[in-house]
Amino acid sequence: MTAPVVITGLGLITPAGEGAEATWSAVCRGVGTATPDPALTGLPVDFSCRVPLSSDALDQRIGRTAWRMSRDAKFAVLAAREAVRDAGLDPSTWKGARVAVVIGCGLPAGAVYEEQSRRLEELGADMVSALTIPQIISNMAVGEVSIDLKAHGPSLAPATACASGASAIAVARDLLVSDQCDIAVAGGTEATISRLVTTGFWRLGALSRRADAAAEASRPFAADRDGFVMGEGAGVLVLERVEHATARGARSRARLVGCGNTSDAHHPTAPDPGAKGAESALRIALAQAGLAAHEVDHVNAHGTSTPLNDAGEAALIARALPHRPSVTAPKGVLGHGLGAAGAIEAALTVLAVEHRTAPPIANLQAPAPEFDIDCVTGRPRPQDIRTAVSHSFGFGGHNVVLALARAS
Template identity: 45%
Template sequence: MTGPRVVVTGVGPVTPIGIGRHDFWHAQLKGVSGIRTITRFDATGLPVRIVGEVDLPPGLAPGRREELTTDRSTHLALAATRLALDDAGLDLTALDRDRVGVVIGTGAGGASSWERNARLLQTDGPGRIGARSVVMSMANAPAANVAIAHGITGPSTSVATACASGAEALIVASQMIVSGEADVVLAGGAEAPITELIVAGFARVGALSTRNAEPGRAGRPFDADRDGFVLGEGAAVLVLESQDHARSRGAEVLAALEGYGRTSDAHHVAGPHPEGAGAARAIRRALRSAGWAPSDVSYVNAHGTGTRYNDDAEAKALHAALGDAAAHVPVSATKSMTGHALGAAGAVEAVASVLALWYGTVPPTLNLDSPDPAIGLDVVGAEPRPAELRAVLSDSFAFGGHNVVLAFGA
């Protein structure tokens, strides 16, 4: 990318396997599964009864008023932001907050608030729905509430490109910095889709794993016995800064966002292009943007949902874009542990990619008992793999054919 170099100085993951940089990273190394039986509602009548749920600790959980006036997606975004700011050692009160931005991606927005108020409308009438039903449910609520909570008066926006939203938020944030619009941007994704309607909807199209009796073994990207993804919730916010700004305050730099690629399949609203054509173009664009050759890539954090079609298409895309190097680059899938947090997934996986660079280790992929021979990739299985990592790709592909690939450098 041209212009100021964009660096990552703090991360705030809020996931089913760990909350905060250290807990999230060590849970990955241990191969912890965050998948369990649904507790948010009675799922007895559903064909799928397993998800990845987040338990916010008391210090990060919303207060009573916040709980009643904001959606759970906002609660997760606010928690992730606090963690990211602490991790970056960033005191916003010491900055010109006109020069600070916020970009939070989401796929489903305030889904639980919409669903709850729709039920109240049907059962009790319009006089019983919440007065804040609209502002709790709108997709920009997490970004707006982060800005309000921290007095951020620079650009604040939201991104909604389904499962690519969290990754695309980082691109929008980097563009704010490169253009000179901001020095610091809090960017990532937040999603709280554990609702009866969303679980039932994904189950209805056969996208979800039905391993209800063994939740920890349900997420199995690239395994020959995969049967669908596991829905999850969560958030992740990264602190992005211009390199000069980070240096001026003596910040620890975890990684650099060296480039990115974005394309559209223009193929199908739900299914990926069967040959991964759009995804391959996004990977190539990310490489060009970063100034890398395929042989430079030292790790790929895959989109890796665990559905038959998505894993196949992603593997084909990697082979098409990386050529001979594809068979030798370590690949792993965070969703095997966290589940698929839709609009937050790309941000969570960006954190995983940054930490892999920082700690020099490729995290594992759970449940890779029988690697699918058709994939043809070096998927890292149950044990983490120490490695000298310099150039990492993070893939995010979404319903609607949105393809986003981030390139992080050491």
């Protein structure tokens, strides 16, 4: 059993808005945020879930360094600032050498690739931005957060596709347990909605085609689900060892009591149909937490709304957690935040534990008849959630499960 760490701060910027409470409220309302996307006009899939902030509004919030940042880095900086404030911490006074930053990202700055490639071909090499490389490398979001927070401890950028944000939280836990830091700022970010990336996912058959009802397109675990909706955003958590948080009188929002990491070793993009690797990740997380399967009250499912993922995940939940804990899937509201999704959903799981409420799955009246799982539908369900798990799976066969428990 691994010593738990506590989560003392949350920061979110998502298609539901800026701030953890805005996202929590939207997820509890259970209404999809997908809308037609002018940047995707003319493509086979022309809708997405965008963060509702203009470029100017983002820049105003970031301040004088915004000019050099890609959109995903801006999201990460804003979410990290909120999480640190929420934790009651002040970067101007903390010991920066004992602060780690771990931010995962799946496909950084897709729009930057697209625009700079166009400039090269149409305008010539002299018109390619000198910021191209700093904006497209996958570690720059964590670099910008470290700079912004004056954090001099370890800074890492896990890249495990759609599990990246959850991987970052697991890595942060390990840094704390091994005493490489006292505070870890961890999560995921993504801002890669572009014509090329969207078309690439469409060619894989991964995206919903429901353009006539975009807000209803993402429908995890529904019988008529047909793919996910592109999303973006960032989720960041502040983690500390229990004794460190207690010594400074911090509020503990929840405990991170276990992390399971496995690989399917099956296929580049398709999940293992038996979900054996995912089930192993769940069992590892529970073993670390010292929890029996029947003690899990709530599951935040990866729930992408794709036929293969949802079928495998539903079978996994029914098999490993036969007592039928409540199941939610925020991608029905927020779309698929890719590398940010695992961190956004970990934060939402913390809020579910804290508010003792299981949010509904948007656009779902009942799960597909072959799925023997207790999906929350229609409205939020009051529930005494003491322990919960959050699932994150990614292309390449990455499986990450985080086990969370009530702070007290």
